[in-house]
Amino acid sequence: xxxxxxxxxxxxxxxxxxxxxxxxxxxxxxxxxxxxxxxxxxxxxxxxxxxxxxxxxxxxxxxxxxxxxxxxxxxxxxxxxxxxxxxxxxxxxxxxxxxxxxxxxxxxxxxxxxxxxxxxxxxxxxxxxxxxxxxxxxxxxxxxxxxxxxxxxxxxxxxxxxxxxxxxxxxxxxxxxxxxxxxxxxxxxxxxxxxxxxxxxxxxxxxxxxxxxxxxxxxxxxxxxxxxxxxxxxxxxxxxxxxxxxxxxxxxxxxxxxxxxxxxxxxxxxxxxxxxxxxxxxxxxxxxxxxxxxxxxxxxxxxxxxxxxxxxxxxxxxxxxxxxxxxxxxxxxxxxxxxxxxxxxxxxxxxxxxxxxxxxxxxxxxxxxxxxxxxxxxxxxxxxxxxxxxxxxxxxxxxxxxxxxxxxxxxxxxxxxxxxxxxxxxxxxxxxxxxxxxxxxxxxxxxxxxxxxxxxxxxxxxxxxxxxxxxxxxxxxxxxxxxxxxxxxxxxxxxxxxxxxxxxxxxxxxxxxxxxxxxxxxxxxxxxxxxxxxxxxxxxxxxxxxxxxxxxxxxxxxxxxxxxxxxxxxxxxxxxxxxxxxxxxxxxxxxxxxxxxxxxxxxxxxxxxxxxxxxxxxxxxxxxxxxxxxxxxxxxxxxxxxxxxxxxxxxxxxxxxxxxxxxxxxxxxxxxxxxxxxxxxxxxxxxxxxxxxxxxxxxxxxxxxxxxxxxxxxxxxxxxxxxxxxxxxxxxxxxxxxxxxxxxxxxxxxxxxxxxxxxxxxxxxxxxxxxxxxxxxxxxxxxxxxxxxxxxxxxxxxxxxxxxxxxxxxxxxxxxxxxxxxxxxxxxxxxxxxxxxxxxxxxxxxxxxxxxxxxxxxxxxxxxxxxxxxxxxxxxxxxxxxxxxxxxxxxxxxxxxxxxxxxxx
Numbered sequence: 001x002x003x004x005x006x007x008x009x010x011x012x013x014x015x016x017x018x019x020x021x022x023x024x025x026x027x028x029x030x031x032x033x034x035x036x037x038x039x040x041x042x043x044x045x046x047x048x049x050x051x052x053x054x055x056x057x058x059x060x061x062x063x064x065x066x067x068x069x070x071x072x073x074x075x076x077x078x079x080x081x082x083x084x085x086x087x088x089x090x091x092x093x094x095x096x097x098x099x100x101x102x103x104x105x106x107x108x109x110x111x112x113x114x115x116x117x118x119x120x121x122x123x124x125x126x127x128x129x130x131x132x133x134x135x136x137x138x139x140x141x142x143x144x145x146x147x148x149x150x151x152x153x154x155x156x157x158x159x160x161x162x163x164x165x166x167x168x169x170x171x172x173x174x175x176x177x178x179x180x181x182x183x184x185x186x187x188x189x190x191x192x193x194x195x196x197x198x199x200x201x202x203x204x205x206x207x208x209x210x211x212x213x214x215x216x217x218x219x220x221x222x223x224x225x226x227x228x229x230x231x232x233x234x235x236x237x238x239x240x241x242x243x244x245x246x247x248x249x250x251x252x253x254x255x256x257x258x259x260x261x262x263x264x265x266x267x268x269x270x271x272x273x274x275x276x277x278x279x280x281x282x283x284x285x286x287x288x289x290x291x292x293x294x295x296x297x298x299x300x301x302x303x304x305x306x307x308x309x310x311x312x313x314x315x316x317x318x319x320x321x322x323x324x325x326x327x328x329x330x331x332x333x334x335x336x337x338x339x340x341x342x343x344x345x346x347x348x349x350x351x352x353x354x355x356x357x358x359x360x361x362x363x364x365x366x367x368x369x370x371x372x373x374x375x376x377x378x379x380x381x382x383x384x385x386x387x388x389x390x391x392x393x394x395x396x397x398x399x400x401x402x403x404x405x406x407x408x409x410x411x412x413x414x415x416x417x418x419x420x421x422x423x424x425x426x427x428x429x430x431x432x433x434x435x436x437x438x439x440x441x442x443x444x445x446x447x448x449x450x451x452x453x454x455x456x457x458x459x460x461x462x463x464x465x466x467x468x469x470x471x472x473x474x475x476x477x478x479x480x481x482x483x484x485x486x487x488x489x490x491x492x493x494x495x496x497x498x499x500x501x502x503x504x505x506x507x508x509x510x511x512x513x514x515x516x517x518x519x520x521x522x523x524x525x526x527x528x529x530x531x532x533x534x535x536x537x538x539x540x541x542x543x544x545x546x547x548x549x550x551x552x553x554x555x556x557x558x559x560x561x562x563x564x565x566x567x568x569x570x571x572x573x574x575x576x577x578x579x580x581x582x583x584x585x586x587x588x589x590x591x592x593x594x595x596x597x598x599x600x601x602x603x604x605x606x607x608x609x610x611x612x613x614x615x616x617x618x619x620x621x622x623x624x625x626x627x628x629x630x631x632x633x634x635x636x637x638x639x640x641x642x643x644x645x646x647x648x649x650x651x652x653x654x655x656x657x658x659x660x661x662x663x664x665x666x667x668x669x670x671x672x673x674x675x676x677x678x679x680x681x682x683x684x685x686x687x688x689x690x691x692x693x694x695x696x697x698x699x700x701x702x703x704x705x706x707x708x709x710x711x712x713x714x715x716x717x718x719x720x721x722x723x724x725x726x727x728x729x730x731x732x733x734x735x736x737x738x739x740x741x742x743x744x745x746x747x748x749x750x751x752x753x754x755x756x757x758x759x760x761x762x763x764x765x766x767x768x769x770x771x772x773x774x775x776x777x778x779x780x781x782x783x784x785x786x787x788x789x790x791x792x793x794x795x796x797x798x799x800x801x802x803x804x805x806x807x808x809x810x811x812x813x814x815x816x817x818x819x820x821x822x823x824x825x826x827x828x829x830x831x832x833x834x835x836x837x838x839x840x841x842x843x844x845x846x847x848x849x850x851x852x853x854x855x856x857x858x859x860x861x862x863x864x865x866x867x868x869x870x871x872x873x874x875x876x877x878x879x880x881x882x883x884x885x886x887x888x889x890x891x892x893x894x895x896x897x898x899x900x901x902x903x904x905x
Contacts, residue, residue: 004046005063007070008039008238013314018043020234022093025334032313034306034331038074039088039238040067042206044095047232050210064202068237075239080198084121085114087131087240090205092212094233097335099454101221101432102212102233103142105205106275107135107240111196127245129175130167134275136182136194139201143208146189154181168273202237209235217432219817224436226828226865229819241330243323244275248296251275251323254289254303256311259319259339259457260393261534262346262541266290266304268320269447275323286447292324299329310334315356316365317347340395340457341370342538349541359548360897366545367894368864368887373397374542375519375886377510379497381531386505388481388494389469391442393501394453397462399440400495400507403488405474410434413491421494423479425472427452435461440496442503444470462498470503514539519546519886520572546886549893550574555870556877557888558633560857564624567634570882574889577633577725579789579879580857581625583618583706584641599647599677611705618706622713626724630717633725635789635857635879637768638706638742640731642683642691648674650682687794687803692732692770696742707746711753711761718759726763729789733767733774739784768857770794775841782848789879790838792858792866796825799834826859829866839873846874855879864891871895 011019011027019027023041030036042060049057072078077086087109092102110118110132119128137155141148158170158178170178186194195201212218213233222229243251254268269286272295293300303322306329310318319337323330339347348362357365379385379398401419404410407430413420414437422438424431426445435441435455440462443452447466456463471480479488486505488494495508518526518539526539558579559570567578597610625634653675657667683689696703710726717724728746733739743765754761764786769775775795778788797804804826815821829835838856845852855877860866862880867888870878872895880888 001059002045002057003063004043004057004060005067006041006043007067008036008041011041016095017231018045018234020044020093020095020236021097021335022091022333023234023236026236026238028313029310029331029334032309034309035329036331037239037241038071039236040064040071041093042235042237044232044234047210047213047234048230050207051213051232056207056210061203064206064237068202071237071239079109079202080111080114081117082113083117085109085117085198087118088202089236089238089240090202090209091236091238092209092233093236094213094227095231096225096227097338098218098221098225098227099338100428101218102215103205103209105135105138105142105201105208107131107138108201108205109198109240110135111198113196114198122242122245124245126172126175127242129172129179130170130244131242131275133175133178133182135201136179136186139194139205140182140186140189142212143204144186144190146185150185150189151182154178154185206235206237209233217430220432220436223816223822226823228822238332241323241325241328241332242275243271243325244273245326246273248327249273249323249325250292250295252286252289252292252321254307254320254322255317255337256307256320257317257343257347257350259317259337259343260395260453262339262343262350262537263534264350266307269450296324296327299324299327302329306331312356315351315361317343338454338457341373342396344370345374345541345545346537349537349544352544359544360552362545363549363552363890363894363897366890368867368891371515371542371546371887371890372884374515374538375513375883377516378499378513379495380509380511383509385495385502385508388486388503388505389467391444391464391467391470391501391503392447392453393497393499394450394465395441395456395461395463396499397440398495398497398499398508398510399438399462400493400510401439403479403490403492403494404434404438405472405477405490407431407434409490410437414438421496423470423472424452424474426450427455440464440498442467442470442494442496444468444472456498462496464496464498464501464503467501467503515542518543519574520569546890546893549890551893552896553889553892554896555867555875555892556855557885557892558635558855558857558877558879559882559885560861560879561625561882563621564628566882567625567628570885571629571632573882573885575632575882575885576877577635578625578629579635579855579861579877580729581634581636583636583639599681607701611701615705615709618709619713619716622710622726623716626713626717626726627722629725631723631725633727635727635729635766635787635855636706636710637729637731637857638693638696638703640692640768642687642689642695647678647681650678653678685803687797692768693730693734693738693742694732696730697738700745703742704745704749707749708753711750711763712757714761714763715753715757715759718761719757727787728763728765729768729787730765731768731791732770732794733781734771735773736777736780736784739767739781743784769838769841771798772837775837776844778841778844779848782845782852785845785852787853787855788841788845789854790841790856790858790875792829792834792838792856792860793826795837795858796830796834799830799837800825828863829860829869831869835869835873838870838875842873842875853877862888864894867891868895868898871899 008027008030013024013028016024019041046060077084079086087107089106091104115132119125137151140146183194243249250272251274252270257264258267266289268289270292271286316336318334321333344366348365351357352362401421403423404420410420410422419439421440422434423442426443441452441456443465444467453465469482477490493506495504514526514529517529523543527536530536556576558577559575560580561567561570561578562582594610594614714724714726730742746765750761766787767785768789768791770791853876857879861878862884
């Protein structure tokens with residue numbers, strides 16, 4: 001029979017699949033002898049069964065009873081006992097951290113009888129009634145699905161009627177009244193009284209946590225973080241310890257290093273006389289962790305020792321939740337902490353310097369998405385700025401946008417093309433949709449470990465919290481700066497600096513990031529651009545990890561570049577060549593008329609005349625690119641788009657000429673011929689029509705023009721003392737005969753240029769694999785190909801039968817909601833389908849030519865997850881946009897260290 005319940009003494013940190021991250025780490029802390037309140041974990045398998053069938057496994061109730069009785073023995077208390085009640089918390093805990101996305105219920109076990117026992121045993125009636133009102137409020141919102149505003153409005157009204165500001169100022173009588181009011185809300189909204197049976201409370205809370213796995217905010221978060229939807233969550237049932245028992249009690253969240261800046265040393269938030277949710281919710285502004293030393297030095301010293309123990313054990317920055325109950329320290333949770341991009345690089349480098357991890361391990365602690373964030377511009381220190389206020393710097397970055405006060409406003413304005421700053425008094429998990437689309441998040445309340453700060457750091461979103469001078473009135477849509485007459489409204493533009501915590505009025509200009517300057521110009525330039533020691537440390541850390549990634553990488557990184565300036569930028573960013581030079585861009589603008597002449601030509605002579613005009617222009621394009629990439633391979637893809645892209649739109653041209661005719665104007669013979677040609681070449685599905693090699697075979701002179709221009713440009717560079725390394729790539733090949741014909745033409749043209757110019761040209765000819773048939777028959781194509789490059793954009797379209805231009809805007813959202821996709825197959829490669837075609841193509845090609853070079857040049861070449869897949873199937877290189885080159889370099893190194901033997905410390 002499947003076992004569903006595990007005591008904290010039965011697990012360890014490697015059991016995250018079964019116990020979730022929280023449960024596994026609680027078990028690990030137990031093993032280390034750290035003071036953890038006893039409890040048990042209901043496994044992810046129980047949640048999966050519940051979600052699949054709509055009810056819990058029969059044996060779960062029995063296992064919970066057994067585990068609960070052991071907890072009662074350990075604590076010397078009983079759940080629901082009137083004189084000495086055991087109270088428990090019920091918390092979610094998935095394999096991957098999802099902060100604030102699922103449910104928690106505290107103080108389970110309180111009812112109208114046990115409240116008196118708790119008050120008497122604790123000697124603190126205020127604490128007891130405060131705990132009871134919290135239970136009803138959390139249970140009502142979480143388990144009974146009552147609108148949380150009913151409870152918060154009643155709480156605010158109670159404080160206002162007594163002329164007080166903080167919850168902690170409510171006396172016993174006020175809390176008793178609130179309990180009665182909260183119970184009335186429950187009965188009014190559900191038709192039933194608040195449940196008095198503690199086991200009914202427990203079972204309801206467990207099921208609520210199970211259900212919370214599929215809430216909208218949890219689904220959105222998992223989609224964004226690419227967490228599988230079928231994992232389910234574990235549930236942790238733990239004996240309550242109380243931080244709200246008075247001035248000698250409190251609760252806090254701490255990190256072994258600063259998760260925002262990466263600075264080493266103690267860091268965190270603490271609240272006196274509070275429970276843990278108060279810190280995370282951000283409803284009260286917190287004390288700094290250092291303040292605990294003055295309040296309770298014994299607990300403070302013990303906490304510091306525990307923090308060091310955990311960081312040494314996990315060999316990483318740890319995020320810790322703790323409670324002090326009447327001077328006794330308890331650890332409630334630990335996990336490897338989420339951190340900002342800059343902190344991730346600095347902490348990884350620090351741990352290498354401290355000899356706690358290897359350089360290879362350091363590469364596993366950072367990722368390409370974090371590096372991307374570091375390449376974003378930052379505010380110009382020299383610019384004129386109007387400072388509105390300053391809060392806590394919770395997540396770095398420079399964000400400018402319109403003020404919005406709600407999810408709906410954020411989504412509406414973003415869809416309209418605006419950048420927005422989500423402004424809230426404090427955020428809660430329901431604000432996730434707005435946080436996802438916003439450029440930045442600003443809150444008036446909360447600390448650096450509040451919901452807004454934690455989620456923003458995990459998302460890489462710029463965030464400032466605890467800006468106390470701001471008065472946010474979302475209902476009226478106003479933001480008032482206390483102490484001034486300044487009132488801002490939705491739509492007004494502000495700027496926030498997630499590094500300094502400053503909030504500015506209006507737009508603020510930005511400058512390049514020192515990390516970008518380092519990558520493009522070198523370490524000295526990056527350090528010179530850094531405005532402070534912290535930024536210099538960041539640049540140095542990125543340098544350490546990126547150079548080690550280059551050392552360890554097996555995959556080379558090339559760039560997609562169509563112009564000399566793009567090629568030069570790619571080379572500066574560390575590209576080892578060009579994997580895709582698109583030639584169709586070279587036929588736009590003024591040159592489009594020359595292509596029209598080719599298409600409209602009545603004779604070979606007219607066509608040749610147009611080709612002769614295009615030839616020198618195309619040759620000049622290639623000379624500039626070959627010069628920028630001197631000594632490095634440059635793969636030039638022959639013209640790929642459908643013919644219609646170089647002709648007027650059929651509908652627009654038809655209407656234009658019809659209007660002209662209706663107005664009595666003469667339609668010229670040339671215009672009539674153009675309309676006739678457009679009609680003849682019109683296709684219902686042009687992406688599967690006359691394009692790529694098919695167009696090259698229909699207009700042989702067009703491919704011939706390009707091949708000659710490539711060869712002549714290479715000859716020009718050789719004569720100028722350069723070292724060009726062009727490669728010719730034939731697009732949309734499906735048959736070996738197609739490739740054979742174009743290859744024969746190329747060999748003939750290149751030989752003629754060699755003879756005319758007196759130079760030796762070594763120009764490989766290869767194929768772009770964009771069709772499933774090409775991948776499946778790659779063994780035969782290899783007979784005519786010197787190299788292959790997988791065009792995964794078209795390969796995804798043809799494998800799925802999708803038209804990318806249409807499907808992403810029509811039904812992809814429904815596919816995400818229904819779980820058909822976790823992520824768009826155009827964003828990250830579909831390893832089971834499209835990826836399998838890549839793997840088949842590789843194996844087939846190398847069965848004929850073991851040393852044939854194979855790369856990828858679709859958008860997936862810059863996607864971190866896809867890069868790891870391409871490494872695993874043995875590709876030689878990936879090619880991506882110039883700005884993605886540093887990210888691809890880092891991920892290529894990370895892919896290598898995850899598959900190869902580690903280096904030494």
